[in-house]
Amino acid sequence: MAEPLSSQYDPAQIEAALYREWEERGYFHARAEPVLRGETDPYVIVIPPPNVTAVLHMGHGLNNTIQDVLIRWRRMQGRESLYLPGTDHARIATQNVVERQLAAEGKTRSDVGREAFVERVWEFVDRTGSTILEQLRAIGCSCDWTRTRFTLEPDLSRAVREAFVRLFDKGLIYRGKYIINWCPRCLTALSDEEAEAAETQGRLYHIRYPIAGDAPTGAPRLADGRAYVVVATTRPETMLGDTAVAVHPDDERYRSLVGGRLILPLVDRELPVVADTYVDPEFGSGVVKITPAHDPNDFELAQRHDIAALDVMTPDAHMSDDVPGPYRGLDRFEARRRVVADLEALDLVERIEDHTHSVPHCYRCDTIVEPRLSEQWFVRMKPLAEPALAAARSGRVRFTPDRWLKVYEHWMENIRDWTISRQLWWGHRIPVWYCRADGCGNVMAPRTDPTECTKCGSGDIEQDPDVLDTWFSSWLWPLSTLGWPDETDDLRAFYPTQTLVTAPEILFFWVARMIMAGYEFRGDAPFADVYLTGTVRDTQGRKMSKSLGNGIDPLEVVQLYGADALRYTVISSVGFGTDVYMDPDNLDATFSAGRNFSNKIWNAGRFALMNIGDDPVATLDDVRADLETADRWILSRLSAATAEVTRQLEAFRFHEAAESAYHFFWGELADWYLELIKPRMQPEASAGSRRAAKATLVHVLDGALRLLHPVMPYITESLWLRLPAPGGVAREESLVVGRWPDPGPRDEAAEAQMDALMELIGAVRTLRSEYNVPAQLHIHVHLTNPGPSLQEALRAEERALRRMARVGEVTVNGGAEGMGAHAVLRSGADLFLPLAGVIDVEQERKRLGKELERIDGQLRATESRLSSEQFAARAPAEIVAREREKAESLRDQRERLGAKMRGLG
RNA sequence: GGUCGCAUAGCUCAGCUGGUUAGAGCGCACGGUUCACAUCCGUGAGGUCGUAGGUUCGAGUCCUACUGCGACCACCA
Helix, strand or coil: CCCCCCCCCCHHHHHHHHHHHHHHCCCCCCCHHHHHCCCCCEEEEECCCCECCCCCCHHHHHHHHHHHHHHHHHHHCCCEEEEECEEECCHHHHHHHHHHHHHHCCCCHHHHCHHHHHHHHHHHHHHHCCHHHHHHHHCCCCCCHHHCEECCCHHHHHHHHHHHHHHHHCCCEEEEEEEEEEECCCCEEECHHHEEEEEEEEEEEEEEEEEECCCCCCCCECCCCCEEEEEEECCHHHHHHCCEEEECCCCHHHHHHCCCEEEECCCCEEEEEEECCCCCCCCCCCEEEECCCCCHHHHHHHHHHCCCCCCCECCCCEECCCCCHHHCCCEHHHHHHHHHHHHHHCCCEEEEEEEEEEEEEECCCCCECEEEEEEEEEECCHHHHHHHHHHHHHCCCEEECCCHHHHHHHHHHCCCCEECEECCCCCCECCCEEECCCCCCCEECCCCCCCCCCCCCCCCEEECCCEECCHHHHCCHHHHCCCCCCCCHHHHHHCCCCEEEECHHHHHHHHHHHHHHHHHHHCCCCCCEEEECCCEECCCCCECCCCCCCCCCHHHHHHHHCHHHHHHHHHHHCCCCCCEECCCCCHHHHCHHHHHHHHHHHHHHHHHHHHHCCCCCCCHHHHHHHCCHHHHHHHHHHHHHHHHHHHHHHCCCHHHHHHHHHHHHHHHHHHHHHHHHCHHHCCCCCHHHHHHHHHHHHHHHHHHHHHHCCCCHHHHHHHHCCCCCHHHCCCCCCHHHCCCCCCCCCCHHHHHHHHHHHHHHHHHHHHHHHCCCCCCCCEEEEEECCCHHHHHHHHHHHHHHHHHHCEEEEEECCCCCCCEEEEECCCCCEEEEECCCCCCHHHHHHHHHHHHHHHHHHHHHHHHHHHCHHHHHHCCHHHHHHHHHHHHHHHHHHHHHHHHHHHCC
């Protein structure tokens, strides 16, 4: 016999060692060759790359556990499974960390210079980066670490360059001066997706703009006699940049103004009045100030009407020199206060009202984004979106839960061009060079760094200083990690991948763009399934986050309860596309399910190993003739569980798969089967019976451990390795590469018998508990009218009834007399416990009365259904037959319960 | 403003094509010193399935409206 196991499962002792063993044996390493030879199908998940500087949190815990469950399950099914790990350089996030370090030294990035700064970021990344990959090991993720990638490493940078050049050559990348989202704190452009709208309580200022020249009759007038119109704005400081005013062409009120001029207060600039359908006459006064440099709509309108733009702000959102003296250099909000105060002093403010509207904030630092006229690089998205949209509609790419398809479609249909340049230093430098030679103006995007202009040959060229949006490398991730743009074996074997598991927050940022890149650069979708997880929240429903301090550290959980407990708990909490709630203040309660289940598995395994001892174990086939009801039952249940777990995993129903496996292991195998075979493990049991029980036990435990292995790899492997091989036949060397079981046949007779027996045992226990019959006291039971299944079960497993319900003697059909407790079983059998002296007649009468009431209620419902003509006419025959049988059985039960009542006197 | 989702036990959620008595885990109550496990075993209490209509022989499940919560999208200054 193997070394004795401790009675408590101690994960710390086994996990790290097992992981090392698995990794060393190369189980996680996927081979391209067998796939290319057509010997096996690949199953590939490319990890959503965490930020290189990230530390593992529960969101990763959830995500990566799901991925690993899928990978391990498919690997057991014999697929060449690749779980490809890696990290993302996360431009702003990482740059900010290093900038903060510099700030602590009293320096800024411009103090150290670009080259030194980038070097410093690399240092930081090399030192602290990839911690998260180590942490993924701790939760058991079976990644192929030989293929770890980083978005900024040379190969991937080459992919970024290639993608840029191709799009540039096709004219899908262009540079232009447009209104973009600008973060005045990060000092960079942001994409539309990075500017997050937040409802904000603001104000709507109604400002009087005097009319130059002839005013419409009846126009209101200022104290100085000038006529005016009212213009509404939420951002008065931007009026300093107004270059026009617009009204709706059909607006009678202002028709005479069109073509005329207004005077911009505070600046005294003349503003042309134009007519444009963009203006909503219903909103505000129906007159809109046009500030082309600080509002995207105004910018478009200005283009249509050939109106100039005037940028009145500096990059850090202070007023520029293009505004009147008093406002120069003021912060934008300070400027707003000054402008309003000055207007009020001039009696030019009609009124100020509260106004709730959504204001864009920087996704990284939450600063209010400033729409800013600026020259940036863009990707033309419409042509890229078309195949990606078609792929989702045709089902080439499936979303789970499928409601995300609509969200995706909506975004794709209304897609806007992507701002890809960022005014940062950390990231992929934009591979564009400008020729500075007089009159040349050449703009080049070559595959290798140029030394001279490709047009005029001048050596006076200069690279664009900006870097690319992080997502410009991320969207290539499934391609670049497999070797693209080279035609590598990995690319040919593993692209397209199968499943992407990620959070819905990055559906647009990442998922949609990967699909576009997949089609654009490889002509196929990057994955077949997108599984979108929920969010991990605390008990108050708040998203777990570092800043709120309501996070759970997965590593602490691993340390306390083990990776398996963490994984099981996470998997069993993840409803179909629902959020996951966990209590950071009560880890014990939160992870009790996983911890307790681990312990249960451990002890069931311990029980089996202790009882099997060193004896050789027969194969199931060898003991087929000696199998007893309980054996056939548990084998049948294993078949059922196997079919269920497989089906649920196929449908991404993790919660239910975990629950099925749990219920089988605990509720059937441990609670019933192990108890049932205890007597057969004793020396006095017959050798054949013992042999059959052990063979069944080993077989069933083997199957159960396989079903649980994807979710709980450590404990299952650790026990499985100790299980003897039936018949001495060689097995797989590890569950990691073990075979996923096929469901065997069901044994309906055995299941029916055990169901009846379990119900009987339950009924006896209930009565015992109800009447407080001491555990030491063995009682007699009398059974009348047991059905065939129950009779059969009793013949086979009477000792189980005695043991598990603490029953002395069992009398069938007869001898039931005197005072006692009654119950009617579903099978129609009648249970009687003679409990003279124990029983309380009143209590028994009440109990029977309650039961009678329940049966009466059911009977009434059933009978009324049966008496309905439509039911007989329209319901399927089997349903009608079932109802008939039910009514008959209920009538029978009612009659017998009535007799019992009368018997009580 | 638009789109989508959710509402089932004290809590977190299942309930997959409408069809036996609506389930699980945690929590709660009662009982348990049986040689795998007290991180355990047994028993129990607790639900008008958000509200109101409708379709159907039959609705937690399908439809409509309403209420409440949430997510995403959106240029009404």
